[in-house]
Amino acid sequence: MLDVGRHPNIELMAYSEVEKLEGTAGNFRVQIRKKARYVNEDKCTGCGACTEKCPTVVPDAFNMGLGTRKAIYSWFAQGIPSTHTIDPEHCRQLNGKKCGICKKTCQAEAIDFDQKDRIIELDVSAIIVAVGYEVFDPGLIPEYRYRELPNVITAIELERLLSASGPTGGHLHRPSDIKAKEKITELEKELKKISKALQKYETKYNEKSDQFYDKFKAGQYQDDPERKKWAERYEKYMEVKGPLDELKKQAESFHPARRLAFIQCVGSRDARFYPFCSGYCCMHSIKEAIIAHEHEPQTESTIFGMDIRAVGKGFEQYKIRGGNQSNIKYVRARVAEIIEGNNNNPVIIYEDTRERMVKKEEFDLVILATACAPSKGLSKLSNILGFELNSFGFVKTDPSFPLDTTRDGIYVCGCAHGPQDIPESVAQASAAAARAAQKVMQSRLRKAS
Numbered sequence: 001m002l003d004v005g006r007h008p009n010i011e012l013m014a015y016s017e018v019e020k021l022e023g024t025a026g027n028f029r030v031q032i033r034k035k036a037r038y039v040n041e042d043k044c045t046g047c048g049a050c051t052e053k054c055p056t057v058v059p060d061a062f063n064m065g066l067g068t069r070k071a072i073y074s075w076f077a078q079g080i081p082s083t084h085t086i087d088p089e090h091c092r093q094l095n096g097k098k099c100g101i102c103k104k105t106c107q108a109e110a111i112d113f114d115q116k117d118r119i120i121e122l123d124v125s126a127i128i129v130a131v132g133y134e135v136f137d138p139g140l141i142p143e144y145r146y147r148e149l150p151n152v153i154t155a156i157e158l159e160r161l162l163s164a165s166g167p168t169g170g171h172l173h174r175p176s177d178i179k180a181k182e183k184i185t186e187l188e189k190e191l192k193k194i195s196k197a198l199q200k201y202e203t204k205y206n207e208k209s210d211q212f213y214d215k216f217k218a219g220q221y222q223d224d225p226e227r228k229k230w231a232e233r234y235e236k237y238m239e240v241k242g243p244l245d246e247l248k249k250q251a252e253s254f255h256p257a258r259r260l261a262f263i264q265c266v267g268s269r270d271a272r273f274y275p276f277c278s279g280y281c282c283m284h285s286i287k288e289a290i291i292a293h294e295h296e297p298q299t300e301s302t303i304f305g306m307d308i309r310a311v312g313k314g315f316e317q318y319k320i321r322g323g324n325q326s327n328i329k330y331v332r333a334r335v336a337e338i339i340e341g342n343n344n345n346p347v348i349i350y351e352d353t354r355e356r357m358v359k360k361e362e363f364d365l366v367i368l369a370t371a372c373a374p375s376k377g378l379s380k381l382s383n384i385l386g387f388e389l390n391s392f393g394f395v396k397t398d399p400s401f402p403l404d405t406t407r408d409g410i411y412v413c414g415c416a417h418g419p420q421d422i423p424e425s426v427a428q429a430s431a432a433a434a435r436a437a438q439k440v441m442q443s444r445l446r447k448a449s
């Protein structure tokens with residue numbers, strides 16, 4: 001990626017979208033909307049001083065909402081370009097409130113609240129569509145209770161939790177435990193505020209709040225409005241302290257998730273959604289179980305699937321190594337339902353198709369290996385660029401020329417035309433670039449003759 005950013009023949013137009021296409025293969029004119037970042041790309045050094053000072057905190061979409069980011073942010077740490085962006089939906093200044101802290105902080109003077117979207121026109125000979133895929137929404141399978149049970153997550157969420165740059169620094173804390181800890185911090189803050197107010201009364205009346213409250217409840221000081229307020233504050237203090245103590249007690253038993261269940265084919269090979277195999281999910285579940293075990297050697301993983309499709313050089317050996325060295329158990333099963341057990345533990349009900357028995361098993365965390373679905377904007381893009389989609393909503397290609405779309409001069413690679421893993425996507429990207437280069441050369445020769 002760094003090489004791409006530095007390459008003299010490549011112009012990166014991040015945060016931009018194609019809006020219009022005219023012309024024919026070899027002679028296209030493309031209209032692109034370069035969205036306003038409210039940060040001058042040429043001036044921003046990516047130092048992050050603005051982000052540090054920005055007071056607006058919102059859920060971080062890159063971390064699948066498991067962490068937070070500021071209203072001025074960079075999408076992720078290694079992003080190219082490293083330029084920061086202001087999120088116009090949440091920025092105080094851009095929503096008519098007084099702020100501008102980032103502008104005062106930025107020494108490079110890169111903040112520009114007046115920046116507007118720009119329309120750029122390019123003449124190109126060929127186009128490659130590489131818009132990737134979308135993670136299937138497991139909420140569409142109600143029996144898996146995604147979003148209902150906090151410790152049922154998707155594989156992509158697990159990847160963020162296992163990442164050293166993720167919201168938990170790579171520790172496999174369960175979402176329910178993370179939420180409880182956030183609640184503890186919130187209640188501690190509130191309690192500190194109330195304690196401060198109570199201290200003022202204690203100093204003034206030279207008496208501890210609990211002793212005063214006992215007397216107040218016994219009928220003393222009932223006509224004293226200030227002491228009435230003191231009693232109210234003390235009651236509030238107890239209201240916050242009770243749940244806080246309870247949560248702190250619970251938190252003493254929190255530990256990283258050790259019993260992991262992976263459910264395969266969530267939305268894939270399922271006539272209700274996508275009847276095809278998504279290709280990469282068996283391998284990413286094995287990879288994630290191995291990484292979780294590397295982080296915490298006590299981790300035990302069970303992978304529930306109709307079969308494990310380890311199709312690729314060395315993949316079967318990788319699967320076996322996972323079983324032998326990383327505490328992975330493979331169970332041939334179709335999971336029927338997930339319910340909640342004690343301590344926010346998800347409980348899986350499944351049919352073990354080898355033993356022909358219905359079983360029930362409790363885990364710390366359940367991970368759903370979701371299907372590869374077409375990219376959300378692909379339908380709109382196909383209308384703009386004028387190519388067809390197949391019956392699943394991916395880019396339609398010609399079996400004899402698998403990277404050619406139905407429109408001459410427009411090519412496709414990666415998950416935009418169906419599930420592929422990274423090596424396949426990279427190989428296809430090279431092949432699509434070669435197809436596009438042919439079109440460029442044809443166009444040049446035509447123009448020269």
Ligand SMILES: Cc1cc2nc3c(=O)[nH]c(=O)nc-3n(C[C@H](O)[C@H](O)[C@H](O)COP(=O)(O)OP(=O)(O)OC[C@H]3O[C@@H](n4cnc5c(N)ncnc54)[C@H](O)[C@@H]3O)c2cc1C
Nearest residue numbers: 130131132133155156280284377414415420421422423425
């Ligand atoms: C949880 C999980 C783990 C995985 N782990 C592995 C692994 O370990 N190894 C492996 O080989 N594969 C893995 N995969 C598969 C891997 O993610 C894909 O093979 C790979 O991302 C496909 O690359 P792509 O470039 O086609 O698509 P993407 O990676 O999806 O990239 C597409 C890009 O296009 C952008 N885009 C979308 N729409 C537009 C638009 N209209 N205009 C401009 N830009 C747009 C997107 O923002 C995105 O940046 C995993 C998948 C999942 C879900």
Ligand code: SF4
Nearest residue numbers: 054091092099100102
């Ligand atoms: S103006 Fe304020 S809220 Fe908006 S990005 Fe700058 S610091 Fe954040």
Ligand code: SF4
Nearest residue numbers: 265268277278281282
């Ligand atoms: S790769 Fe595995 S989990 Fe993914 S759809 Fe195919 S069989 Fe199911």
